[in-house]
Amino acid sequence: MPLVNFRDSAVLSDPEGLRIRPGVLYRSAQPYPAADEAVVAQLRACDIRTVVDLRDPRETHPADWAAAEAAGIAVVAAPVNPATEALTAHMSTMTTAADLGEFYVLLAESAPEAVAAAVEAAARPGAVLLHCAAGKDRTGLLTALLLDLLDVPVERIVADYARTADALPQIFANLAERHRTALNRPGSSRVTGPDGRHLTIPAPLLEAPAEAMSVFLHRVRTHHGGAAAFLPACGVDAATLGAFRAKAAAPAPAV
Template sequence: MSLVNFRDPAVLADPGARWVRPGVLHRSAQPFPAADAAIVEQLRTAGILTVIDLRGDAEADAADWAAARADGVDVVAARIQPTGEALDAAMRAMTTDEDLGAFYLLMAESAPAAVKLAVEAAARPGGLLLHCAAGKDRTGFLTAILLDLLGVPAEEIVADYARTNAALTQIFEGLAERNRNALNDYQAGSLTVPRPLLEAPAGAMAAFLELVNARYGGTEGLLAHCGVDAATVQAFRAKAAAGTAAEQSAEVTA
């Protein structure tokens, strides 16, 4: 089967290719149940050379991407653990979309080494795929950071994040089949997960971006806090910014 919630944000968030080169950045949920020949072909067709797996240690399985690795895809484990004392407390207190946005920033701040590793991997040549479990939360805020670095307006970043709502039923069914405890048996309808975590509310991503600006002066400031150097940010922009390919071609022929 193909990857769930798979998309190139540039196609929808930036259809005029004003900020992002199409084919560079992709996002999805984790493979269900594991990458097979169809998923490997999907990666190959999209030009994806690097998969950045943002799941925590307890969520990931080495078999998930074995077929992709065998096909030459590099899989980078940038582990953002979804639990811990501060995160657990924030989850228990979560009631609003804005709380979810604050939770995203807390996840980023709690895993600076993983954020750094993910952004460094994103700067590598070739197409990349970001994913976590649902392809919504950790994938959402990392994608938002990368799109913001390229100058995509906040409203377009928020809209891309909210598009995951259309895939949530399929995502949750896949997660429940793999690990029913993770969603308190979604299929039986017994849910205790906070409501915002079961959605991709636009307000959560808007709040995340606003908090990053207020606390760090923007995504570059947050990345600097996580140890990402300016050269890595520039390398990602040189690879992914719209117009880069044409400019490089002109330089070669000049």
């Protein structure tokens, strides 16, 4: 089955091609039920040579990307665990889209090694695919940081993030089948926290509200100086940032 929520982030974030080259940075949900010949063909058609898996190891299956790896596509694990004590505490009080944006900030701040690993993989030659489970939260914040690094306007980054709303019914249906939980029914969705307790997933996490990404980007810019300062603080060196910009930045217009 082809990847769900799959897209080139340049399409909505920079349709004029002024900031990011098309065909460089892709995003999607996790493969379902696992990568097969159709997924491999999808990746090859886009020259995707590296897949960055942002899921925690407890969310993965050995077969998920086996077919892609057998086809010579590199798969880089950069696990971001959203079930830490601080994050589950924030989740338990989340009620608004703004709360979700704050959650994204905490999520990014809590996983500097994963952020750095993802950016380093994104700087490799060829196109890169970022994904988590839904391709919304962890994928959304990493994609947003990379687009911000290229000076893509906030409203365009937000539009790319919000487009995931169109794919949520299929995403949640796939997740429900895979995990045997009713993730597509708000109020009945549950995750397990670090203390073993079951937590109901708050409504904003079952949506892709534009305000959440706006809040995330605002917080990153006002508290961390934007992606250009936040990523080095996570351990991304200048050479990696330069390599990503060289690969992904749109060429300057001829004069």
